[in-house]
Amino acid sequence: MDGTLVDTEPYWIETEYALAERYGGTWSEAHALNLVGNDLLDSGRYIREHMGIDLEPEQIVQELLDGVVGRVEQEVPWRPGAVELLTGLVASGTPCALVTMSYERFVAPILARLPAETFRVIVTGDKVEFGKPHPEPYLTAAAALGVRPEDCLAVEDSNTGAKSAEAAGCLVLVVENHVPVLVGERRVFADTLEGIDLAAVWREGPSTDHRDERRGS
Structure with missing residues (x-):
């Protein structure tokens, strides 16, 4: 988050x-x-x-x-494209989980600005034994959604979060923000969530750098 x-x-x-x-x-x-x-x-x-x-x-x-x-x-400072992406995922029936190391009382006022049940599952830092970079948060989310971690796409902005998702078996879409994130075998990079085609990210996998696509557009 x-x-x-x-x-x-x-x-x-x-x-x-x-x-x-x-x-x-x-x-x-x-x-x-x-x-x-x-x-x-x-x-x-x-x-x-x-x-x-x-x-x-x-x-x-x-x-x-x-x-x-x-x-x-x-004031909730939304990242560019975030609300639009979530709205599209909900409309398409894609099951989503929020996996954050923030605590429930911090998450609540942010979720209150989104439509109900935008996230079917919410995993917060005060609800897991081991936080990121341990895989437990993402393993917990995948299990609660009833899917395999290997069938999940995680969106992250930090090395700590990317490690957690990758260790759980997820494909990781990295949108860097305040810190640089290292390249990894199961990591895909994009400049922004604005206009991102998650189906293409999933289909093409970690071999594609979507930052290059935006620079070339």
Whole structure:
């Protein structure tokens, strides 16, 4: 979700800087970008160590969520083409799952802006034992949809998320946002979700770079 459907990474980063200021810690853009796509408790541990603040990871996560939830309740920053893509998938009867390491209380105000049952399955970071890059989140989603992971196309924007989906057996469509993503055997790259033909992505597989197609159009 974060960075793929909605561009909430700036919200997270601003909240991290505010946390550092509130508790006398130090922070940097490089540290912030290291957290993109990570499990929130892992991020809390990283922040405790690298920000230098004396808070438990669980409290760090809750304070981050307080700040970011407040922002998305005011405005949801959709990524280009995201809503249109979801609308088309629902209309075609394609079963969709949301697989995010954000917690349920952060996901709720975003899903409230979409038609009911846009996602048949929702897997959040507080509902799995092992977060991304472990395959459990995507394995859980595929099982709940009643399909094989090998028959799923995951859409991701981070190395952490791509690793999780790839390890589960999914084909991965990567739309980079704030961080570069490495090339992988089961990864397809595109510049944007705007006008993306998912059927073509699935049919052509990881041999095609859809960024080249857009540059040449």
